[in-house]
Amino acid sequence: MEKLLLLGDEAIAQAAIDAGLSGIFGYPGTPSTEIIEYIQASKEAKQKNIRSSWASNEKTAMEAALGMSYAGKRAMFTCKHVGMNVAADPFMNSAITGVNGGLVYISADDPSMHSSQDEQDSRYYAFWAKIPILEPSNQQEAYDMIHEAFELSEKFRIPVMLRITTRLAHSRAGVVIRQDKREQNQIGIPENPKQFILLPVNARRQYKELLAKQEGLEEASTKSVFNHYYEGENKSIGIIACGLSFNYLMENFTQTKCTYPILKITQYPIPTEMVKKLYQECDSILVLEEGQPLFEEKLKGFLNNGKKIMGRLDGTLSIDGELNPAKVGKALGLKVSEGLPVPELVAPRPPKLCEGCPHADTYRALNEAVADFSKGRVFADIGCYTLGALPPYNAINTTVDMGASITMAKGASEAGFQPAIAVIGDSTFTHSGMTGLLDCVVDNTPVTIIILDNSITAMTGSQKSSATGRIESICEGIGVAKEHIRVITPLKKFHEENVRIMKEEIAYQGVSVIIPRRECLVWLNKKRKEEKQRQKQQE
Amino acid sequence: MKIDIILCGVGGMGALSSAAIISQAALEMGMYMKQAETHGMAQRGGDVQSHLRLSDKEIASDLIPDGQCDIIISVEPMEALRYLPFLNKEEGWVITNENPFINIPNYPEKEEVLAEVRKVKNSIVFNADKIALDLGNPKGTNMVVLGAASKYLKIDLEKLENAVRSIFGKKGDAVVMANINALRAGREVADKI
Ligand SMILES: Cc1ncc(C[n+]2csc(CCOP(=O)(O)OP(=O)(O)O)c2C)c(N)n1
Ligand code: SF4
Numbered sequence: 001m002e003k004l005l006l007l008g009d010e011a012i013a014q015a016a017i018d019a020g021l022s023g024i025f026g027y028p029g030t031p032s033t034e035i036i037e038y039i040q041a042s043k044e045a046k047q048k049n050i051r052s053s054w055a056s057n058e059k060t061a062m063e064a065a066l067g068m069s070y071a072g073k074r075a076m077f078t079c080k081h082v083g084m085n086v087a088a089d090p091f092m093n094s095a096i097t098g099v100n101g102g103l104v105y106i107s108a109d110d111p112s113m114h115s116s117q118d119e120q121d122s123r124y125y126a127f128w129a130k131i132p133i134l135e136p137s138n139q140q141e142a143y144d145m146i147h148e149a150f151e152l153s154e155k156f157r158i159p160v161m162l163r164i165t166t167r168l169a170h171s172r173a174g175v176v177i178r179q180d181k182r183e184q185n186q187i188g189i190p191e192n193p194k195q196f197i198l199l200p201v202n203a204r205r206q207y208k209e210l211l212a213k214q215e216g217l218e219e220a221s222t223k224s225v226f227n228h229y230y231e232g233e234n235k236s237i238g239i240i241a242c243g244l245s246f247n248y249l250m251e252n253f254t255q256t257k258c259t260y261p262i263l264k265i266t267q268y269p270i271p272t273e274m275v276k277k278l279y280q281e282c283d284s285i286l287v288l289e290e291g292q293p294l295f296e297e298k299l300k301g302f303l304n305n306g307k308k309i310m311g312r313l314d315g316t317l318s319i320d321g322e323l324n325p326a327k328v329g330k331a332l333g334l335k336v337s338e339g340l341p342v343p344e345l346v347a348p349r350p351p352k353l354c355e356g357c358p359h360a361d362t363y364r365a366l367n368e369a370v371a372d373f374s375k376g377r378v379f380a381d382i383g384c385y386t387l388g389a390l391p392p393y394n395a396i397n398t399t400v401d402m403g404a405s406i407t408m409a410k411g412a413s414e415a416g417f418q419p420a421i422a423v424i425g426d427s428t429f430t431h432s433g434m435t436g437l438l439d440c441v442v443d444n445t446p447v448t449i450i451i452l453d454n455s456i457t458a459m460t461g462s463q464k465s466s467a468t469g470r471i472e473s474i475c476e477g478i479g480v481a482k483e484h485i486r487v488i489t490p491l492k493k494f495h496e497e498n499v500r501i502m503k504e505e506i507a508y509q510g511v512s513v514i515i516p517r518r519e520c521l522v523w524l525n526k527k528r529k530e531e532k533q534r535q536k537q538q539e
Numbered sequence: 540m541k542i543d544i545i546l547c548g549v550g551g552m553g554a555l556s557s558a559a560i561i562s563q564a565a566l567e568m569g570m571y572m573k574q575a576e577t578h579g580m581a582q583r584g585g586d587v588q589s590h591l592r593l594s595d596k597e598i599a600s601d602l603i604p605d606g607q608c609d610i611i612i613s614v615e616p617m618e619a620l621r622y623l624p625f626l627n628k629e630e631g632w633v634i635t636n637e638n639p640f641i642n643i644p645n646y647p648e649k650e651e652v653l654a655e656v657r658k659v660k661n662s663i664v665f666n667a668d669k670i671a672l673d674l675g676n677p678k679g680t681n682m683v684v685l686g687a688a689s690k691y692l693k694i695d696l697e698k699l700e701n702a703v704r705s706i707f708g709k710k711g712d713a714v715v716m717a718n719i720n721a722l723r724a725g726r727e728v729a730d731k732i
């Protein structure tokens with residue numbers, strides 16, 4: 001028996017390797033990033049020729065994974081929860097096409113928004129698309145469920161979602177690894193040549209097939225080893241514990257036994273019969289779920305005229321934020337232990353741009369270049385440079401979703417609010433800024449777009465950026481006039497010159513692009529270290 | 540036996556490598572463990588923390604429940620205070636370096652911070668930076684603090700030293716010995732109390 005100490009993310013990656021994965025596709029995003037990084041670093045994956053480089057965005061990644069499934073191979077897709085929004089189109093439609101080789105989508109949610117702009121619950125997407133979900137409660141289950149997910153996917157010819165949250169993704173525990181590793185699938189296209197041609201005539205038939213699969217999928221949930229009914233003699237409350245919340249429940253019963261019946265749910269669709277049994281047996285129901293109250297809403301229904309259902313909707317648990325042992329204990333009316341309060345003098349320590357970060361020099365120049373205009377003109381995006389919203393820079397006015405800088409600047413400019421300036425990172429630009437730039441070019445909208453080229457996707461821990469070495473040619477290809485693509489070096493010694501160039505381009509009544517180019521320092525250090533190590537190994 | 544530990548500090552101060560060393564030692568001892576980390580934006584001077592749970596029985600939650608942490612090990616005094624809601628207020632220990640890491644404009648007065656730490660029933664606040672510096676290992680503060688904490692960890696110092704050997708072995712003997720010496724120097728501080 002081999003036991004490895006693995007992050008939840010790593011357990012998923014190792015499981016996929018062991019389950020005969022041929023390729024993994026994704027775009028970085030906390031807390032999902034380590035899944036693909038693990039495969040990129042794995043010697044075993046290299047030997048097995050598993051493809052694993054980063055995609056430009058979640059949509060391209062998911063479509064490529066679907067293509068690999070079409071060709072008969074097992075494929076996996078990873079993203080952070082908001083990546084599901086970007087991939088929503090292929091996601092919904094791949095439920096209709098169904099799969100050929102096993103296809104597993106991993107979405108990593110971030111309740112409490114440790115490093116995200118919202119706390120959307122990916123299970124809603126899976127319910128919407130009518131595909132099964134596996135929601136592991138610990139690292140071992142995450143490992144085992146990947147095997148099950150591929151089996152389910154191939155048996156029902158449907159994509160399967162594995163939904164995790166930050167606590168599982170970024171927590172380590174011992175995981176028992178299987179010794180019988182599965183071979184990769186052979187190439188083979190779908191038997192039905194129309195399966196992937198979603199003309200309405202085919203799509204209608206495919207959709208009926210998807211609906212017809214539901215009964216079998218629910219039966220699989222009912223029989224699943226991952227869903228479990230724990231009998232209990234105290235029927236005053238029946239507890240439904242989804243995914244990770246099961247652990248928080250159990251943490252409250254380390255000294256005593258839980259006498260309430262518990263239904264542990266980690267596989268969906270919801271196994272109706274198991275829920276009915278609990279509902280009939282108990283006087284009231286408490287629903288514990290990490291994320292939004294999906295299960296609770298379903299159980300309550302629109303009119304809520306049945307038994308008392310407690311959870312996030314009725315205030316027994318807070319409607320937002322992640323769960324923890326104390327919240328769950330209090331929901332059950334248990335006495336929970338308390339520590340000491342945080343002394344008032346403790347100040348928050350928000351993250352900030354590294355000392356010497358290229359973005360800092362860009363913001364210093366930009367602040368000076370726009371000083372003569374009224375405030376509120378800088379539409380920014382998501383990345384390290386979002387920290388420019390904080391003091392001492394106070395340099396940006398919006399951050400909404402990846403790519404929104406360019407398009408929001410466009411809309412504001414079209415409202416007559418000129419000059420309008422967009423600030424976008426290099427990786428974010430190739431993720432979803434290019435089409436917005438095309439819109440600007442087509443309409444010749446007066447905007448100044450600053451593409452911060454630090455050679456890397458820094459925010460998520462230095463992943464290769466699809467933009468590196470291509471930004472000028474992309475902008476030119478899209479139609480930005482060559483003389484309005486200006487490359488500057490964000491360093492103190494060029495400050496005056498950089499301010500001057502920014503002012504010139506801001507004054508230009510058309511589309512202009514400024515590219516401040518200097519490497520991220522964290523990346524630079526990493527590269528140097530790796531280089532040193534390589535030299536040492538050669539010696 | 541169970542030990543619930545919070546390791547904390549500011550990104551880049553080595554709080555997470557201390558966690559790795561304890562984990563390695565616990566693994567050698569055949570204990571169950573769970574270790575939850577904050578990842579993500581740590582390289583930019585934000586606060587970092589790790590919940591490390593060890594037990595001879597299976598562990599349910601990845602997070603330590605409020606009021607049940609046995610020991611907070613911190614390389615920075617204000618950071619130690621941030622996690623007090625997790626501390627077992629009767630039996631828990633706070634072991635921390637005394638020198639503030641000031642990268643925010645509103646950092647409170649050092650003496651007030653230290654006074655708050657001393658209000659905790661069981662605490663050791665000491666100048667781990669100086670000990671590390673005197674040893675010629677200015678980056679060894681985290682090891683010095685870990686050494687002091689080892690007295691209350693229910694894990695033998697020797698086991699931690701072995702963990703240092705296995706984790707830093709690749710970097711050569713000099714690195715291993717520098718870290719072990721820092722651990723021992725920290726332990727001496729705790730033993731004298
Ligand atoms: C749809 C979506 N996918 C992924 C993320 C996670 N994420 C936030 S910023 C970012 C990349 C930032 O890279 P870049 O634009 O190059 O800026 P840098 O951090 O290097 O300054 C990523 C992957 C997200 N917030 N939204
Ligand atoms: S990680 Fe790189 S891009 Fe991010 S703040 Fe630090 S130097 Fe700047």
